[in-house]
Amino acid sequence: MLGIESSCDETGVGIVRGTTLLSNTVSSSMDEHVRFGGVIPEIASRAHLDAFVPTLQQALHEARVTLEDIDAIAVTSGPGLAGALMVGVCAAKALSVATDKPLYAINHLVAHVGVGLLDGRAEGTSGPGTADLNASGLGAGGRLPEDLGALLVSGGHTEILRIRSITDDVEMLGSTIDDAAGEAYDKVARLLGLGYPGGPAIDKLAKQGNVKAIRFPRGLTQPKYMGSVEQPGPHRYDWSFSGLKTAVARCVEQFEARGEDVPVADIAAAFQEAVVDVITSKAVLACKENGITDLLLGGGVAANSRLRELTGQRCSSAGITLHVPPLALCTDNGAMVAALGSQLIMAGVEPSGISFAPDSSLPVTTVSV
Numbered sequence: 386m387l388g389i390e391s392s393c394d395e396t397g398v399g400i401v402r403g404t405t406l407l408s409n410t411v412s413s414s415m416d417e418h419v420r421f422g423g424v425i426p427e428i429a430s431r432a433h434l435d436a437f438v439p440t441l442q443q444a445l446h447e448a449r450v451t452l453e454d455i456d457a458i459a460v461t462s463g464p465g466l467a468g469a470l471m472v473g474v475c476a477a478k479a480l481s482v483a484t485d486k487p488l489y490a491i492n493h494l495v496a497h498v499g500v501g502l503l504d505g506r507a508e509g510t511s512g513p514g515t516a517d518l519n520a521s522g523l524g525a526g527g528r529l530p531e532d533l534g535a536l537l538v539s540g541g542h543t544e545i546l547r548i549r550s551i552t553d554d555v556e557m558l559g560s561t562i563d564d565a566a567g568e569a570y571d572k573v574a575r576l577l578g579l580g581y582p583g584g585p586a587i588d589k590l591a592k593q594g595n596v597k598a599i600r601f602p603r604g605l606t607q608p609k610y611m612g613s614v615e616q617p618g619p620h621r622y623d624w625s626f627s628g629l630k631t632a633v634a635r636c637v638e639q640f641e642a643r644g645e646d647v648p649v650a651d652i653a654a655a656f657q658e659a660v661v662d663v664i665t666s667k668a669v670l671a672c673k674e675n676g677i678t679d680l681l682l683g684g685g686v687a688a689n690s691r692l693r694e695l696t697g698q699r700c701s702s703a704g705i706t707l708h709v710p711p712l713a714l715c716t717d718n719g720a721m722v723a724a725l726g727s728q729l730i731m732a733g734v735e736p737s738g739i740s741f742a743p744d745s746s747l748p749v750t751t752v753s754v
C-alpha cells in the first residue's frame with residue numbers, strides 16, 4: 386500500500402506491506418514558512434507540487450520496490466488546507482489511473498491513529514526520547530485494543546477520539562473550541578520572540594524556568610463547562626487555548642510597563658504547564674469516564690517532553706496503558722496514510738474510485754470517503 390499525505394506543510398509518501406513499514410519519506414516546506422511565522426497555504430501547495438515526484442521516487446527506492454509492485458494507493462482527502470490536499474489527491478488519482486490500482490481516500494486524523502498499528506520500529510523512525518514510552522505493542526498482530534482513546538495534538542488539531550473500529554467507528558469525545566495546542570505554542574513563542582515553530586523552543590526554554598513563578602488559567606475547567614456532549618456550547622472534554630494566549634500577552638505587557646525584564650523562561654514554563662495540565666487532565670478524564678483503558682498519543686506536539694511525561698504519569702495513576710508511536714510517525718507522514726489504507730483493504734472496504742473531491746473539513750467520523 387502506497388500512502389500519500391499533503392494536508393499541510395509536509396509532503397509524505399510511505400509504503401507498507403500489511404502492517405509492516407517499508408519506507409516513509411517526508412519533505413517539509415516548514416523552512417519556507419518561517420519568515421511568515423506560520424504556514425502560508427499557497428506556498429505549501431506549490432511546495433507539494435515540487436516535492437511530490439522526488440518524494441515518491443525516494444519512498445519507492447527505500448522500500449526497494451517499483452510502482453508495479455504497489456497493489457493499492459491511499460491518499461489523505463481531508464481535513465487540511467484545500468489547495469495542499471488538492472495536490473496529493475490529484476497525484477494519487479493520476480497514479481491510480483496510470484497503474485490501474487485501487488485508490489482509497491482517507492481521513493488524516495484517523496490515519497494519525499492508524500499509524501499505531503504498524504509493527505515494531507522501522508529503521509530511521511525512532512525519535513529522541515521515544516524508547517521509554519515506545520514499547521506499545523499496539524501493532525502486534527495488527528489489531529487495536531477493542532476500545533481505544535486517541536489524543537491528537539498538533540499545529541492544526543487538539544482532539545480526543547474514541548475508536549471502537551479503525552475502519553468504521555470513530556467518535557469525537559472532545560476538541561479545542563479555538564486554537565490548537567501547537568498553534569498556541571507558536572503564537573506564544575512569537576510573543577516571547579522565540580521564532581517559529583514555537584513548540585521546540587518553548588519546550589527547551591521551559592526546562593530553565595520556574596514553573597511556579599506564574600500561574601496561567603486552565604481554559605474550560607470551571608464546572609459550568611463540564612456539561613455533557615448533548616448540550617450546546619463547550620462540552621465536557623473540550624479545550625480552549627485562546628484565553629491562555631491572551632493571559633501570556635497581558636503578563637508580558639505588565640513586566641514591560643513596569644520597566645522590568647520579561648522572565649521569558651518562567652513564562653515559557655508556566656505556559657507549557659498550563660497547556661499540558663489541561664490537555665492531560667481532560668484526556669484522562671475522558672478515558673476514565675468512558676471505560677477506555679488504552680490511549681494513543683499522536684500529532685507534532687507529542688514531541689513535547691512535558692506532555693509525554695505528564696501523560697505517562699497520569700495514565701499510569703489511572704491504570705491506562707499509554708501508546709506513543711515513534712516521533713517520526715507522530716508528525717504528518719505518508720506511512721500513516723498507507724497504514725490506514727492497509728487496514729481498510731484488509732477489512733474488505735470498497736475503494737473510493739477517482740471521483741471524490743478533497744474536503745478541507747472532513748469530519749473525523751468519516752474514515753474513508
Ligand code: ATP
Nearest residue numbers: 539540541542567582583584585588685686688689
Ligand atoms: P496537522 O495539524 O494537520 O497535523 P501541523 O503541520 O500543523 O499539521 P504537526 O506537523 O503535526 O502539525 O506539528 C507541528 C506543531 O507541533 C507546531 O505547532 C509545533 O510548534 C509543535 N511542536 C513541535 N515540537 C514541539 C514540542 N517539543 N513541544 C510543543 N510543541 C511542539
Ligand code: MG
Nearest residue numbers: 393394395717
Ligand atoms: Mg506540519
Ligand code: FE
Nearest residue numbers: 493539716717
Ligand atoms: Fe496531522
